[in-house]
């Protein structure tokens with residue numbers, strides 16, 4: 001039988017299989033040793049053929065896999081299910097709104113701080129009016145943003161108008177901050193001729209070319225690979241800008257999430273993946289959604305720089321996003337931010353959250 005030709009020096013540097021074969025051959029080279037059923041072939045030659053056929057290098061001797069730096073013969077170090085300590089949640093304010101450390105004082109003017117606050121209040125008022133309008137039968141559908149205002153304004157306040165936004169649907173505050181008018185929001189929700197979509201989309205499917213905000217699409221998580229691709233385009237154009245892609249904890253269970261992160265990591269796209277972890281995907285609570293350390297840990301597994309912050313702390317979101325933008329724009333790489341928050345309202349007007357969560361839980365998030 002002809003031995004398979006060696007592809008890369010297994011003879012010079014015996015592989016695991018090669019080493020096994022060599023050990024077997026050494027054993028069989030003893031006088032009179034022969035392999036049963038081998039016809040005229042000596043055990044030594046047979047073992048050499050075996051070695052050649054299975055001739056891979058040992059990992060420690062061959063070209064390196066990128067992340068192989070340490071070897072261990074202790075099986076106890078294998079079958080791990082976490083990277084160690086859970087992610088730390090970055091915060092700036094205590095429960096009463098006091099800044100925890102002077103170095104974390106927000107770097108915004110009083111005027112800007114007031115505008116941030118006003119936009120959050122405006123969002124809540126808009127939500128209440130449009131939610132009631134839906135209940136009165138004036139709109140077919142609506143989704144409120146209650147409880148997540150800080151994730152919107154804290155993040156949007158560090159961006160420039162050149163930064164490209166991909167939203168999920170619960171980020172109306174980002175639009176308001178960028179200059180979307182209440183009239184534009186209402187036009188879209190009622191579906192009139194003045195809406196940029198001319199009434200062809202469901203309510204809440206906002207979009208604005210003027211504000212660099214891509215139109216919302218209903219199929220969950222489609223914005224993630226689109227955002228990675230748009231960020232790659234920004235990079236090719238050498239733009240001084242990044243893409244920000246908002247999504248929920250539930251959307252992170254879609255395959256598109258993983259495809260987008262891997263694409264962005266390998267092609268080094270300047271995109272900030274911003275997860276609003278609000279505890280629920282409609283009626284599915286996060287304890288049923290995943291078993292790992294939230295969404296943040298997934299960023300690390302793709303070698304993406306990742307941060308977790310208190311999503312109800314406007315300044316924490318602001319600081320984290322400022323840094324995230326700096327990394328994305330200057331280093332031209334992706335970043336993942338997981339903002340921990342709570343969905344204060346029903347999922348949408350088609351949902352009744354009292355069917356799956358109690359008032360105690362809701363109240364604990366609504367009181368300081």
Ligand SMILES: Cc1ncc(C[n+]2csc(CCOP(=O)(O)OP(=O)(O)O)c2C)c(N)n1
Pocket residue numbers: 170218219220247248249250251252276278280281282343347
């Ligand atoms: C591909 C796809 N599957 C399911 C749905 C139905 N759906 C709409 S929103 C949603 C939950 C999303 O939860 P999350 O991403 O956490 O966002 P949140 O509503 O909490 O802001 C689901 C399952 C959908 N729109 N598209």
Ligand SMILES: [Mg+2]
Pocket residue numbers: 248249250276277278279280281282
């Ligand atoms: Mg959610």
